[in-house]
Amino acid sequence: MNQWLDERLHLSRLNDKFLRKAFPVHHSFFLGEITLFSLIILILTGILLALSYEPSNSLVVNSFDPGTTDAPNLIPAAYHSALKINAMPFGDMLRRIHHWTANIMIAASVIHMMRIYFTGAFKKPREINWWIGMLLLIFAALTAVTGYVLPYDNYAYNTLKVIYGIAASVPWVGEWVAQAAFAGKFPGDGVIPRVYGYHIMLLPGILLALTGAHMLIMIKQKHTQPQYAKRIAYKKIVGVPLMTQQTPIMLLLTFAFAGIIVLFSAFIPVHPVEYFGPPTTTPINNIKPDWYLLWVFGVLAIIPSFELRIFGGLIGSEFVGAILVPTLALLAMFAVPMLDRSKENLYYAENPTNYPVRLGAGVAFMMLLVVWSVAGYKPELISAGILTTANSNTVLWIASFLVPALSYFAVQLIVRGIRSLRESDARDRAAFQAADD
Amino acid sequence: MTRYKRQDPELSRRRFINLAMGTTAAVGGVSLISVLGTANPVFRLTRDKMPPLKGDVLVHASNNKEGQPVKLSELNEQLVRAWPMGKGENGENVIRKGDPNNLVAIYRFPRGQIIQPTNLEATINGEVVAYSDICTHAGCTVADSDTRAGAMKCPCHSGEYDPKRAAVVVGGPPPRGLAQLPIALQGDNLVVTDFFLQMPYPYTSEGEWESFKQEVEEQLA
Numbered sequence: 001m002n003q004w005l006d007e008r009l010h011l012s013r014l015n016d017k018f019l020r021k022a023f024p025v026h027h028s029f030f031l032g033e034i035t036l037f038s039l040i041i042l043i044l045t046g047i048l049l050a051l052s053y054e055p056s057n058s059l060v061v062n063s064f065d066p067g068t069t070d071a072p073n074l075i076p077a078a079y080h081s082a083l084k085i086n087a088m089p090f091g092d093m094l095r096r097i098h099h100w101t102a103n104i105m106i107a108a109s110v111i112h113m114m115r116i117y118f119t120g121a122f123k124k125p126r127e128i129n130w131w132i133g134m135l136l137l138i139f140a141a142l143t144a145v146t147g148y149v150l151p152y153d154n155y156a157y158n159t160l161k162v163i164y165g166i167a168a169s170v171p172w173v174g175e176w177v178a179q180a181a182f183a184g185k186f187p188g189d190g191v192i193p194r195v196y197g198y199h200i201m202l203l204p205g206i207l208l209a210l211t212g213a214h215m216l217i218m219i220k221q222k223h224t225q226p227q228y229a230k231r232i233a234y235k236k237i238v239g240v241p242l243m244t245q246q247t248p249i250m251l252l253l254t255f256a257f258a259g260i261i262v263l264f265s266a267f268i269p270v271h272p273v274e275y276f277g278p279p280t281t282t283p284i285n286n287i288k289p290d291w292y293l294l295w296v297f298g299v300l301a302i303i304p305s306f307e308l309r310i311f312g313g314l315i316g317s318e319f320v321g322a323i324l325v326p327t328l329a330l331l332a333m334f335a336v337p338m339l340d341r342s343k344e345n346l347y348y349a350e351n352p353t354n355y356p357v358r359l360g361a362g363v364a365f366m367m368l369l370v371v372w373s374v375a376g377y378k379p380e381l382i383s384a385g386i387l388t389t390a391n392s393n394t395v396l397w398i399a400s401f402l403v404p405a406l407s408y409f410a411v412q413l414i415v416r417g418i419r420s421l422r423e424s425d426a427r428d429r430a431a432f433q434a435a436d437d
Numbered sequence: 438m439t440r441y442k443r444q445d446p447e448l449s450r451r452r453f454i455n456l457a458m459g460t461t462a463a464v465g466g467v468s469l470i471s472v473l474g475t476a477n478p479v480f481r482l483t484r485d486k487m488p489p490l491k492g493d494v495l496v497h498a499s500n501n502k503e504g505q506p507v508k509l510s511e512l513n514e515q516l517v518r519a520w521p522m523g524k525g526e527n528g529e530n531v532i533r534k535g536d537p538n539n540l541v542a543i544y545r546f547p548r549g550q551i552i553q554p555t556n557l558e559a560t561i562n563g564e565v566v567a568y569s570d571i572c573t574h575a576g577c578t579v580a581d582s583d584t585r586a587g588a589m590k591c592p593c594h595s596g597e598y599d600p601k602r603a604a605v606v607v608g609g610p611p612p613r614g615l616a617q618l619p620i621a622l623q624g625d626n627l628v629v630t631d632f633f634l635q636m637p638y639p640y641t642s643e644g645e646w647e648s649f650k651q652e653v654e655e656q657l658a
Contacts, residue, residue, distance in 0.1 A: 165576040180477035283578040
């Protein structure tokens with residue numbers, strides 16, 4: 001059969017080109033794979049969910065609690081179908097797996113990017129893949145956000161209202177953009193079909209295309225080699241081939257990973273639609289976005305109120321907090337490869353402690369996001385008496401500057417410590433070597 | 438160099454393909470724009486989407502009591518959410534909840550506690566006051582504060598308002614206070630006596646709000 005296929009599909013060429021691709025043997029190189037497996041699990045569970053989901057926000061009678069004929073209990077069809085999915089065998093589990101995997105995909109991609117950043121793997125020739133990775137991160141977050149809206153419970157409704165408000169806060173064109181994106185004035189008759197189209201067609205299509213490009217470029221450029229490869233065989237590719245060595249490792253990882261997700265989903269509920277109930281006028285107390293958008297939420301909570309009019313366009317705290325600040329943060333991340341001026345191609349992953357400025361800047365940037373994420377808990381901090389309404393903004397703003405600065409210098413100190421340890425080790429070794437001779 | 442430029446009377450293949458591709462791109466571009474045009478549906482101002490109007494009765498918005506008129510005796514320092522209920526084109530009752538931004542917050546405080554800059558003439562006896570319940574920051578529904586009685590706090594980005602003083606902003610990011618809704622007592626019912634006194638969410642300029650009010654009035658006339 002092999003020969004039959006080979007004569008038609010030139011499998012041997014595929015084998016030489018792709019299936020023999022060498023994978024570096026180091027656990028940190030699995031992070032990207034975990035992201036990829038998450039995407040696959042998301043697409044599979046998403047297809048299953050889409051089979052039972054009704055993308056409509058028209059009101060239907062709640063079949064679980066129909067009310068009376070005079071006063072029927074009407075709920076949005078999308079919410080009703082979410083209840084029905086929960087009532088299916090393993091339906092709730094399916095929703096939880098989808099939701100947990102989405103969280104883990106973003107987490108894995110963030111840690112994957114941290115690995116790339118701290119080992120300098122974004123350097124020439126891999127700048128393009130860093131940028132594609134950034135786009136993947138942004139579109140993954142957008143996909144997650146649109147997914148939030150689909151159950152159309154009270155949580156989704158409130159989230160959507162804020163998203164609509166943020167889109168509408170863009171100066172000059174905001175109202176038009178928001179209406180075009182969400183099918184008319186909030187909550188628009190067609191808003192769920194519109195968001196459904198984004199979540200199951202447009203955004204996954206973009207994600208798949210970008211993932212394909214990301215991986216093709218990775219295969220073409222090869223992985224950065226881990227440091228040990230330099231000692232084993234300088235300037236040679238060291239690793240295990242995709243077929244047949246890496247594949248079982250990958251499969252093992254997939255199953256272990258899928259198992260962990262199923263365990264999570266079995267015991268930790270996420271987004272219980274029954275708890276939130278259908279859309280109502282009652283706000284949800286302490287409503288918050290997921291952890292990866294909490295920093296934007298935090299900025300919105302601590303930004304002071306202001307309004308600026310320029311040529312009839314309104315620039316307010318909502319636009320600055322939810323669009324301008326995140327855009328600047330993302331631009332800073334996009335700019336990372338451009339800060340490196342080396343003309344040489346990078347072969348080997350760098351030791352982060354050899355680049356203390358880059359390490360410190362990365363840690364400081366992450367600490368800034370952590371501080372802003374903590375600021376997302378401002379209402380709780382005030383309720384708990386840790387901060388007061390009067391001082392919360394001041395304290396959190398000071399922390400936004402102080403914590404990143406302190407962590408930068410702390411990193412420099414730690415790096416210095418590590419280096420002096422390493423140097424004393426080298427001295428010892430040299431001394432012993434001399435003694436041996 | 439050739440002295441004579443070759444004159445080809447016929448359309449060359451390359452030129453034809455270029456022309457065809459250009460035409461296709463142009464037609465495709467135009468049709469894409471028309472698709473984008475339909476992405477933003479036309480807004481029809483129906484009665485259920487109109488803002489609270491003169492003569493509207495305030496009815497409960499909470500799930501279990503929705504549609505029942507709000508009674509004076511039910512009001513206290515806890516926020517009561519209400520929809521304006523007006524008349525439809527055939528005289529039937531229409532709860533104006535087609536636009537969620539029509540949600541109204543009603544408070545009742547002991548006389549003398551509601552002070553300037555609240556428009557006291559737009560309250561009932563200086564005791565009952567109504568505001569837009571939509572946060573001017575990102576459009577969430579504002580709730581009672583969990584830490585201070587008689588204060589309002591938005592659960593989304595912790596905007597805070599003082600309902601005793603015209604719902605001015607006392608904390609957080611909202612750019613302006615909540616709009617006050619003038620109300621009066623007619624029989625047992627709380628009745629709206631005019632439009633919101635200030636522009637409510639989502640309006641960001643007085644001009645937009647004025648032209649919207651005009652549009653509503655024209656349609657009702």
